[in-house]
Amino acid sequence: MERLEFDLLFRWFVGLDVDEPVWDHSTFSKNRDRQLAGEIAAKFLTAILDHPRVRRLLSSDHFSVDGTLIEAWASMKSFRPHDGGDREGGNGGGRDGFADFRGENRSNDTHTSTTDPDAMLYKKGPGMEAKLCFIGHGLIENRSGLLLNARLTRVSGHPERLAALEMIEPFAERPQGITLGADRGYDAADFVDELRTLNVRPHVAQNVSRRRSAINGRTTRHARYAASIRARKRIEEAFGWIKTIAGLRKAKLRGLAKVDWAFTFAAAAYNLIRLPKLLGVPA
Template sequence: MRGADTFTESLFLMKRLDDFVPAGHPLRAIREMVNKALVAMDGLFADMYEADIKGGRPSVAPEKLLRAMLLQVLYSVRSERMLMEQIQYNMLFRWFVGLAMDDAVWVPTVFTKNRQRLIAHDAVVELFNQIVAQADERQLLSGEHFSVDGTLIQAWAGHKSFVPKDRQDGDDSDGSNFRNQQRSNETHESKTDGDARLYRKGKTASELRFMGHTLTDNRNGLVVNAMVTQADGYAEREAAKAMINDVRQSHEEETTLTLGADKGYDAQEFINALQQMNVLPHVAQNKSGRKSAVPDAVADSEGYAMSREKRKRIEQGFGWAKTVGHMRQVLVRGLEKVDQMFVLTMAAYNLTRLRTLGQVRLQGAR
């Protein structure tokens, strides 16, 4: 018998948001890990809002803001305005953020007003570190064997914004007519994003870009450090030295670490810096018309071959960040904000990896 096309609502509905989320939904495991990290950050949040104790309206809880920002990455929501719209009627999003069904959704400008506060207190970096700490607690990290690489991030600025630095006040040139002109980062800058740099790599065209860098642990390909720099020919090696040095500080001096990288890192200065830090340079040898800086004794070792095989996993994080996390062309401007979004995206990537690794372990136990 055909059912009637009617719509009748009950006056009262005795259900919680949790009842609408399936028991096996992927966000359940992620939310549990995020909440554990946020609890550990309670002291940081208290310091962030210490100046507001004397008075004023209560601000949006930073825990809710960070959960909402993670949702934007995980579900590829292209704008904060659209994210607020989704949270308004999407019960799954409300449940993850921590808003009840009848709670009002804040306006999109809340993100703009609070982003700088989160940057000033390194809240996103601390969230990233807490998630890495959880991976370490689960013994998912080797702690000694790493890979490093960089990727180009297109800035939210176009060629028309790239104008001469010495242009006079009142000059309304929009930079659109640049044919047959010599342009460089020394003489020109973007009036849209002053931190972006005109850069090309390989066969790619010159674009206004930043450069994102990650350091991954070889055991399961989890990102243990991430950062964004201005794009230039030395950024990858300088960022690699900074990230592996951070790891070096947490180990005893006699512990030997390994670092895998592609041929672009095969430079004598970089190899020497690694050796001074007691890090074995498992860098791919570049012998194209030159002598490699990587010692043959290192390149012939069994560990070197393993590092080269594991190094491929680092590309998975970049691919995920650019297809899911909207990092192919970033949607914020300024080095600090781009860095914040890149680190947050890598934190979201780690969460998805940890969820998957947890499921694999559970199935193996069965």
């Protein structure tokens, strides 16, 4: 806000005249609330993809889906029991006191973050650190690598598979079958069966570690399956940009709706960054 008082370039960028008074800081909060209510982030992403020059870049046949963890803006000390009980810190307690959680069983069934109640405790695999987080989902078109859909959910249950079905369903409403690539975390019989019901060919990486894969030779023998497995890794580029350049490795907002808004805006920004190269024009 202070920079707007004297920097003409900043004033030009936001549309303020030289002698026009700068807004109060609360204006930004009100604008954010209006954008949340109007689903502006999702509409912005859709508007980019609906542009005629962008639409020509998109295939309607081959897609990939994945999810990524977004760490919540909440500390583990805020993860308190539902009954209000709490263990005393090791240095006298207090807001910033040392907390010793050793030997304490903590789960989403018994504890909630007092800082961000929407955030839930989750870890990606055995032996990995559990964190308060959300999970972001993305759907890309394989040829261009552009994000067609992005959303954020809580981490309870199997959110990646549920979000994948919701995101791919609008593209499956056609007589011809389409393909959906995904990593082995999506290799589950119910998910694969649901995709086939939607006339979507499940090009999911096989998970054969101490289990039987839901993807059999009828799918893996085709060259398109191998192509989808290679192409699906492109979504990691989008997630990497969103978490590093866009700064969403750790959310700076609290609440599912606000973090979802930021994640979707970041997905739209990623598409804008890619488009000059895809369209062959200077950035």
